[in-house]
Amino acid sequence: MADDLTNEQLYDQVRWDEIVWRRARELGISRRAFLRLLAASGAALALDPWRGPRAFAQEPLVVKPTPPHLFVDFGSNKEMRWENMARQGYTVPNEMFFVRNHSRTQRIDPLTWRLRIEGSGVRRPLDLTYDVIRAMPHVTVTRYVECAGNGRSFFEERYNQRAQGTQWKLGAIGVAEWSGVRLREVLERAGLKDTARDVMPVGLDDLQVRRPMSIQKALADDTLVVTAMNGEPLPPDHGFPVRILVPGWIGIANIKWVGRIEVSETPLYSAWNTTSYVMIGPSYQLQPPARGPVLSTQNIKSAFELAWPAELRAGRHTIRGRAWSPAAPIARVEVSLDREITWQTARLVGPNIAAAWARFEFEWDARPGTYSLRARATDAAGNRQPAAVPFNEQGYLYNAVIGHPVTVQ
Amino acid sequence: MGRSRRSHLAAGWLAAAAALAAALAGHSGLAAPALPAPVQVRAKEFAFDPRELVLPPGELTFQVKNDGAIEHNFAIEDGAGKALGQIPIIAPGATETLRVTLRSGRLAMVCTLPGHREAGMHGTITVRL
Numbered sequence A: 001m002a003d004d005l006t007n008e009q010l011y012d013q014v015r016w017d018e019i020v021w022r023r024a025r026e027l028g029i030s031r032r033a034f035l036r037l038l039a040a041s042g043a044a045l046a047l048d049p050w051r052g053p054r055a056f057a058q059e060p061l062v063v064k065p066t067p068p069h070l071f072v073d074f075g076s077n078k079e080m081r082w083e084n085m086a087r088q089g090y091t092v093p094n095e096m097f098f099v100r101n102h103s104r105t106q107r108i109d110p111l112t113w114r115l116r117i118e119g120s121g122v123r124r125p126l127d128l129t130y131d132v133i134r135a136m137p138h139v140t141v142t143r144y145v146e147c148a149g150n151g152r153s154f155f156e157e158r159y160n161q162r163a164q165g166t167q168w169k170l171g172a173i174g175v176a177e178w179s180g181v182r183l184r185e186v187l188e189r190a191g192l193k194d195t196a197r198d199v200m201p202v203g204l205d206d207l208q209v210r211r212p213m214s215i216q217k218a219l220a221d222d223t224l225v226v227t228a229m230n231g232e233p234l235p236p237d238h239g240f241p242v243r244i245l246v247p248g249w250i251g252i253a254n255i256k257w258v259g260r261i262e263v264s265e266t267p268l269y270s271a272w273n274t275t276s277y278v279m280i281g282p283s284y285q286l287q288p289p290a291r292g293p294v295l296s297t298q299n300i301k302s303a304f305e306l307a308w309p310a311e312l313r314a315g316r317h318t319i320r321g322r323a324w325s326p327a328a329p330i331a332r333v334e335v336s337l338d339r340e341i342t343w344q345t346a347r348l349v350g351p352n353i354a355a356a357w358a359r360f361e362f363e364w365d366a367r368p369g370t371y372s373l374r375a376r377a378t379d380a381a382g383n384r385q386p387a388a389v390p391f392n393e394q395g396y397l398y399n400a401v402i403g404h405p406v407t408v409q
Numbered sequence B: 001m002g003r004s005r006r007s008h009l010a011a012g013w014l015a016a017a018a019a020l021a022a023a024l025a026g027h028s029g030l031a032a033p034a035l036p037a038p039v040q041v042r043a044k045e046f047a048f049d050p051r052e053l054v055l056p057p058g059e060l061t062f063q064v065k066n067d068g069a070i071e072h073n074f075a076i077e078d079g080a081g082k083a084l085g086q087i088p089i090i091a092p093g094a095t096e097t098l099r100v101t102l103r104s105g106r107l108a109m110v111c112t113l114p115g116h117r118e119a120g121m122h123g124t125i126t127v128r129l
Helices: A002-026 A031-043 A082-087 A130-135 A153-159 A183-189 B003-026
Strands: A071-074 A077-080 A114-118 A126-129 A139-146 A173-182 A198-203 A224-229 A243-245 A258-264 A301-304 A310-312 A315-324 A330-336 A347-352 A358-366 A369-379 A404-408 B039-044 B047-049 B052-055 B058-066 B072-077 B083-090 B095-102 B105-110 B122-127
Touching (some): A126 A130, A139 A243, A173 A183, A183 A224, A183 A258, A301 A369, A315 A369, A330 A347, A330 A358, B039 B072, B047 B122, B058 B072, B058 B083, B072 B095, B083 B095
Parallel strands (some): A310 A404
Antiparallel strands (some): A071 A077, A173 A224, A198 A258, A224 A243, A315 A358, A330 A369, B039 B047, B072 B105, B105 B122
């Protein structure tokens, strides 16, 4: 009986592989190359958890202190509490920055660590040491990193159906100054071919998290191999010794603890662009080898710098928030105090950087009562937060206008 | 067949026997139809225990405990990968319940959080009388 069950699993796997292979063939991948890709992805995940050598919970999941006044605790994931941003400048300090770990923070020795660049898309595979990377020309950019599932809990609020994954409100985002080497320069050192098509950084974490990006995105001026965050060496929780910064793309693209970058002349696949980080639901079609449309960029959102729920004393307040879009600077933020019957335009304050954010504020002479504050952002490319977002199983990209509960006493 | 696998299968048969007994009691006319005893599953990084279950068709209750340090979830999928029931998220240390009606066949139990299935969080559920 056990063998039958095993065969059934094998049968399902073979059938799935056939679907994937059919699609891969359409994309011009040779059978041999395809089998090699599958073997590589399978071998990397041969873990035996119940008897595994690694006592998973022996070390803290996250290195930095994550006190409850700064973070909502989801195990390996820590959500930033937005009310603390009210006293901050443009960026989120490292100690307040949200953490999204697929397993746990890796502790990596920079003396023995190497970054390997290899694959059919480069002529000269090479290993780079931490010192060599640190000595390469660095640039600094200010960008956000945001989990694709930021706002996921609002699917349940809206549809009375919980989506799979961490039930974030809006605190799975942060803006930082990221310093690093352009990924382009690293790839060129390895003899990047004109025929290179996909670039996949691979993490050294327990799951070897990896997800490909297009060569076009990899060559962008602000796609970086990051060594520093807000002027400090990249903290362990954020990917030390290096992470990839892929501005505007979903958080999973910004791989942490990178040990290898695969450059390929043919499309690359992993679980993170076929079974996860794809849109699955009644409004979305299967797109083999992925189980739905594959995500790349984030979308426009906004949040108030208020506790959830918030309590205010009656009287005059300056209410502040931030709005962000991957596509363009923020053009306008409208706010509503009366459940979208009327809207007023908030003031935009300070820097306003695409794929980072803009701060906004407005005055409110608050009278006692219960309120549902709404913000609706529009970017310079014309993208605006919608009234509703269709449900998807894995709870990605919820960017509809959200009611923030506020009690005034 | 290793000892752990045998014990997993035994657990499945015990659950099935309990379910059958409960179902028979329900048909005796003396008591209201009783649900089978809940099926206990443990989740951790990165596997389910047991990995194989044999259960009777009908309405079943799964109690899934997250014995791990990070979040997990639990979904029952048919051969085509369609979810027949799921617990979208289970916090570390928490136990969540899924009530689902299953027909005879071979199903998969999986954690659908990114990378968890591929790391080993999958098992089989054989549903038969």
